[in-house]
Amino acid sequence: MPLFGSNVTPYKGQVYEKLKKECQQQNRLFYDTEFPPEDRSLFYSSGKLAGVVWKRPKQICSNPKLFVEGASSGDVTQGRLGNCWFVAASSCLAQYKELWNRVIPDADSQEWNENKPENYQGIFHFRFWRYGKWVDVVIDDQLPTLNDELIFIHSKAKNEFWSALLEKAYAKLFDCYEALDGGDLGEALEDFTGGVSEQIDVVKQGLRDNTETRANFFAKMQKEMDRKFLMAASIPAETRDEMEAAAPMGLVKGHAYGITAVKNIALQGSGLFGLFNREKISMVRLRNPWGQGEWKGPFSDGSEEWNKIAKSDREKIGLTFEEDGEFWMTMDDFCKYFENISFCRTVNTSWLSLSKTWHEGICHSAWKKPNLCGGCLNNKETFTHNPQFVFDIVEDEDEPIMQLMQKSTRGKEGSNNVTIGFTILKVEENRIYRIHDYTFQDVVHNSVFRDSRSIFRRDPLKKGRYVVVTCTFDPNIEREFLFRIYTSAANGFRELIVDKPERSFWNCCAKRPVAVIQIKILKAEGLEKQDRTGADPYCIISCEGEKVRTPTVKDTINPEWNCSAVFYRKNPLKKPVKVQIWNNNVLRDKYMGKHLFISSDDCVNSIQQVDLVGRGKEGNQQRSGKLTVQMTQTKNLLAL
Structure with missing residues (x-):
């Protein structure tokens, strides 16, 4: 599958072009009956917020635009929902035109045109990657307001509406806006890109205490940023009272921040020697989705540390001291205060590219009774009663990217995720049938087991054949899932279905194995x-x-x-x-x-x-x- 697959499925069967044409012929604005401007599109139960009025952008301002001077990470500001995870992901998305062009297709044709008002039908569409395929979501332009102000996500420019409309389309995927109250940053990044999300625990990775590990990880972040991978960070809240409460240094717990730049910045030297031997400091730029509330430590806005950076270098990185939610931190402070980092790799599988090309293996399957839901390795007797997938590493060593994703939904009680994971076995070079006793194989890696939508793993593997056994932690749990693998060379990835050699029509007279x-x-x-x-x-x-x-x-x-x-x-x-x-x-x-x-x-x-x-x-x-x-x-x- 190419980076942006060409196959797109209309959500709820609504085809944007067909609906827009119908509205043009009938000279009316689109009204979305699948996501109507009613309380049920806002909340699971009515009456949670009084006085909400749904308005079209023309009723909010005189000159509405989808984009004002393009999209940028500073456009997106959080509203009344606790969906900073979605706002942070939107900020990351806005940095890369080729990515948001995929999520907001044909943006120019969807834009308001003052010279051709007859072309505007109050209909928009957005695309999200969902469970292995791109889904096209159609919405009307009616947005919830209170006292003539947008309630939820909004842009700094009062007449810019791309972020509010994007949020509405995403809320439609989950039936209402309230479903977006509390979520997973990595999931939103994946839904925007079709990429593979990885969660980094700063403490467990040794980034807080080990200088060399931190320096190597910073170099990795620079490389990932150059490849236009999306990144964000957060500080977990330990109690409900800590959720989105400002800490002494200005950072907010239980809150997601988009990472918008990763750079080595030179400190000013003195004299000719200093000009050519300037010390460089590793820096990370982040953005608070609230659009305000920033880091108050070293290199915060207006701090004296910026005097150590030459004016030309400050201008080069676009430094401004505004209360816009964007700020710089040293890598040391970043790792000291933040605990979780999310990467989303937009894996390139196109041969028409100069960047690294990956070979993709992808398969939909399911844990189902009676013989394909055996639980994890703790269940020794039934562990092999799970879906199994075989793949090859054909180079001397490779570091494949693997992801297991369960098909889950968000609802009134939150997500319905079950605890999932997978085990990688080194198997015989010619295995084509299912494994029945794993003790005759070498267990090379076990993933973590979590009740998250997806599980990521990336490990170096030697040349040879491997089998991945995907499983729920406990046995007898049914659920559909998707497994993806990306390798540097062809991998022959496929599901193992057959237990042993079987007679076919062509060899019905052949002798059976004994x-x-x-x-x-x-x-x-x-x-x-x-x-x-x-x-x-x-x-x-x-x-x-x-x-x-x-x-x-x-x-x-x-x-x-x-x-x-x-x-x-x-x-x-x-x-x-x-x-x-x-x-x-x-x-x-x-x-x-x-x-x-x-x-x-x-x-x-x-x-x-x-x-x-x-x-x-x-x-x-x-x-x-x-x-x-x-x-x-x-x-x-x-x-x-």
Whole structure:
């Protein structure tokens, strides 16, 4: 899927172009019956706010505009709703034209045109990414007011309405404005971009106490900002009384701040030496969605620390000392006072781009009874009774981005999220059937388990095949979900559906498998030296016509592979498992030795160290080195 997919679904079946044309033909303004100007569009129950009057922008000001001098992070100001998370996300969105052009499509054609009033029908549409697809939400332009003032989000310019209309469209997605009272910043960022959100805990990441970790993270923030990833930060409130209460340094707990710039700023030096050797200080610029209330510490508006920055540098970063909610902090102070940071990566999958391109794997699935809701690893007997997804890492190492997202809603009682997470298993290089006993695999990573809409994980993985087991924390919970993975190269991502080999129409007369064997190539010792650095050995495992190749281990005669394969055997008595060792060369690989494993007996994790022999006429001659493998074989095809 490209960064901005072309497939868009009309929300509630309302097609913007069709509705606008109908209004033009009938010479009337659009009235949205799906989200009418009534109390039920404001609150879950009526009577919570008296005196609300729904007005069209022309009734609020004489010269309404969708945008006044474009969109900027300073446009968006929070109203009476506790939706600073949404306001902060909107501020982040406003920084990047190519992003808000996707959320606010055809903005120029939606703009008021004083010269062509007949083109205005009081209808707008906005697009949000929801559960794997873009949804087009149509609204009318009637906005809730009190005493002729907008109640909720508004712009600093009294005649600018993009932020208020955007909020209305988002509220329509969740049935009313009150549904936006308290929410998740990362979710809004994802809904605006289709990106993948990551939550950073400042304390757990060591950003508060470790100078080197903090410096590395600042460099990461700079890189992410250059890539136009959206960022925000917050300070959690421990009690209800602390929610959105100003702290002594001017910051507000339980409140989300948009991060609008990340820069190294040079301090003034003295003399010629100072001109070329100026110390740089790491700085972060943030914005309070309230549009007022700012940081009061070092480098706050008007503080003496700004005298250390040259006037030209202050102008370069657009420094102003206004009560506009935007302020600068040092990275040290930022990590000292803020506790949570949200990144939203807008992952690029387009080949027509100069920036890094990712390969996407995406699948919709569900936990459902009776056999696909087994719970987390704590439930050892039922853990594999969950959806499973296989993917490959084809490079020597990659750091895939993974996200599990449950299909949830926001309602009167808040979200209905269940606790979810996932486990990553390193599996056999040729596995194409579901896992039935995870203890025969290597558990490489476990995600956190939370009752959030989505779970993010990014870990370095070595070359090989992996299976992700997605699960709810407790068993027997049903829920639809979406899983996404992004890798640097093609990953072959797909869901594992089938339990074991099955006869098809074309091979109905073929012999059925009678046993399954897992063979893990652990290591070799004392192989014959092939060049001055030793050798570059790999193995080929063959069984009844199927072959699996291990990765190459370079510059050693004592390689460790820890690589496995699984085979469903039809004739284990007559057709042994063959393991050959080869040396990887530029022109032609060189044979180093083999061993035949002849056995039809069941075994579990049997470790064997065996000799190597030649091939062909040299089949009885021993070769240098010993091979160590681990084998499990059983007649129960559902055992592994």
